[in-house]
Amino acid sequence: MSSTSVLIAGAGPTGLILALTLLRNGVSVRIIDKQEKFQIGTRGCGMQPRTIEMYKLLGILPDLLEVKADPVPVKKFPSPQGTDQGKDLPMVEQIEGTPSRPINTGFMVMQELQEHVLRSRLSKDYGCEVELSTTLTSFKEHDDHIIAIISKLDNGNLKEETVRVNWLIGADGGRSTVRKQLGIEFVGESVAEFGMVVGDIIAENGVLDQKVWRIWGDTADKMLSIRPCCVPGINRFNFFVGGANTDLEKTVASRDNVVAAINEISGRDDLKFGEVITMNVWRPNIRMVKNFGRGRVYLVGDACHVHSPTGGQGMNSGAQDAVNLGWKLSLVEKKLSPLSILESYTEERVPVIATMLEKTTELFKKTFKPETPEKMAEGWKRGYELRHFGVNYRKSPIVVDERYPEQELVDPYRSGDDGTIRAGDRAPDAPRLRVESSGTTTMLDIFRASHHTALVFADPSRHPAESILETIHVLPNSKEVVKTVLVLPQSSLATRSPAADVVLVDTEGFAYKHYAVEEDSATPTVVIVRPDGFIGCVVKGVDGVKKYFETILL
Incomplete structure (x- = not known):
């Protein structure tokens, strides 16, 4: 019987991000997918700024920048277009x-x-390969492990394998086998009366360029969207065809039918197309679970929440699921944290996802079921909160805030815009921090998904910080769990500290400003940033540091 620490069922972006997070933290992973070959297609392509920061925490942002494309403007045309130049x-x-x-x-x-970027990094850094044609058949949970039965298709022959794992993760999409076998209800609704044919297609003759996203018509009759895929050297576009008077089953039946629908709705006969790369009928499903897992089995991404694609929140929310669960599961697996810390995964993510479903559903209604043309235009606007900077865990049971100890009612998508910085918020960046040895760095360059970062804001010439730093260093396995950073104000005469892992001088005052710390404060301020880039605690001294880590560590 083979064994591994974590078995992940599902190798989409969320499952791959979770695998990388676990491996970055020294936890062994096996990742399987029932597909016979890796999926192709544009699908979820909008990457929000906070997700980009997550990739930076994981150390693979440069890989992603090599394949990214900037957003393009959107033009709306009537159907048929005629001589209209679009709005x-x-x-x-x-x-x-x-x-x-x-x-x-x-x-x-x-x-x-x-997905290719993530798979390549898993393979290159850890020799971890996605196992295709491999399905989770069943599993049985025990007190300290899980026995999983997986089926592998090998040269047309189906072979069963029994695997002993410590944890099972369902990253297997909206029809999750893991969720169903776990018996967790998927609460919500399906919008059966609305649907679209979606896919990718190759455009020929150069009439369509990669600089504009074009939309014709509206959902009251027939609607067409053609969006550039922005793949260098390939004139490939993502399309959707829908509307009340569109026969979806007829349209999806063949490539010729799709092209005919495109020509009819656009009213243009100068658009020429080649191969249809992918194509299927999509209908909106708006659902989520109330519990993201229990015991030794957890869910991430579409396995625990599905919604309208409007707003570009799905993959981005799944990425935050993965990193949130990943760092906690790693500490528990390495016997550094109590099992109870895993309960905070559900407690932190459920309010965020519930709010996200409300926002994306509202955008969906404005975009595809508008009461007026003005409402439709509103539906295409992407509010600032959709960039995920405001996503917060202020009400989490594992955060500690001595500056703002009272609980407050706050939109889980909107913190950080109120002029305060609290435990549970995104940890802000700060540039031009001088490193004691040489050069400069930024806060985001110091944070990593593999450790906590303890920022100690103090000026040793005014008040010593050694007692705080030493308290952190005597924690069990402290070198593996937390990195200490002494942040000196720009006026400080000190330049080094033997007790800190890193000493930074805030040369332009951004760190002290962004973390709301007074440079002439009479006492140090400690901000501990979690591996997922959120603030775990804001405290004033040794007792606050101990209180935070008493919850996090054994």
Whole structure:
């Protein structure tokens, strides 16, 4: 009987991100997928700024930048187009980066390219390969392990294998086998009366360019969208065809039928197309679970929440699921944290996902079921909260905040815009931090998905920070769990500290400003940033540090 620490069923972006997070933390992984070959197609391609930061935490952002494309403007045409030159639809506002949010606008990455980047990194760094044609058949949970039965298709022969694992993760999509066998209800609704034919197609003769996303018609009658895939050297487009008077089953039946629908709705006979790469009928499903797992079995991504694609939140939310669960599961697996920490996965993510479903459903109604043309235009606007900077865990049971100890009612998507910085918020960036040895760095360059980062804001010339640093260093396995960073104010005369792993000088005051710390404070402030880039605690001294780690560590 083979064994591994974690078995992940499903090798889409969420499953791959979770696998990488676990491996970055030294936990062995096996990842399987029932597909016979890797899926192709654009699918979820909008990557929000916060997700981009997650990739930075995982150390693979440069790989992603090689395959990304910037968002393109959207033009709306009547159906048929005739001589109409189209109307611009405001969608994604291009916002310049700031010192606290250097990546303020997202970009596009075809899902097949994103998955390729992740698989390549798993293979290159850890020798971890996705096992295709491999299905989870059943599993039985025991007190300290799980026995899973998986089926592998090998040269046309189906072979069963019994695997002993410590944890099982369902990243296997909306029809999740893991979720069904776990008996967790998928609460929500299906919108059967609405649907679209979606897919990717090759455009020929150069009439369509890669610089504009084009939309014709509306859902009250017939609607067509053609969006560039932005693949260098290939004139490939993502399309959807829908509307009340569109015969979806007829349209999806053949390539010729799709092309005929495109020509009819656009009213143009100068558009020439080649191969249809992918094509299927999509109908909106708006559902989520109330519990993201239990015992030794957990769910991530579409296995625990599905929704309208409007707003580009699905893959991005799945990425945050993966990193949130990944760092906690790693500590538990290495016997550094109590099992109870895993309960916070559900407690932190459920409010965020519930809010996300509300926002994407509202966008869906405005975009595809608008009461007026103005409402439809509103549906194409992507609000600032969809960039995920405001996603927060302020009400989490495992965060500690001595500056704001009272609980507050806050939109799980909107924190950080109120002028405060609290435990549970995204940890802001700060540039031009001078490293004691040489050169400069940023906060985001220091954070990693493989450890906590303890930021100790103190000036040793005013008040010593050694007692706080030593308290952290005597924690069990502290070198594996937390990295200590002494952040000196720009006016500090000190340049080094033997007790800190890293000493930074805040040369332009951004770190002290973004973390709301007074440079002349009479006491140190400690901000501990979790491996997922969220603030775990904001405390004033040794007792607060101990209180935080008493919950996190054994």
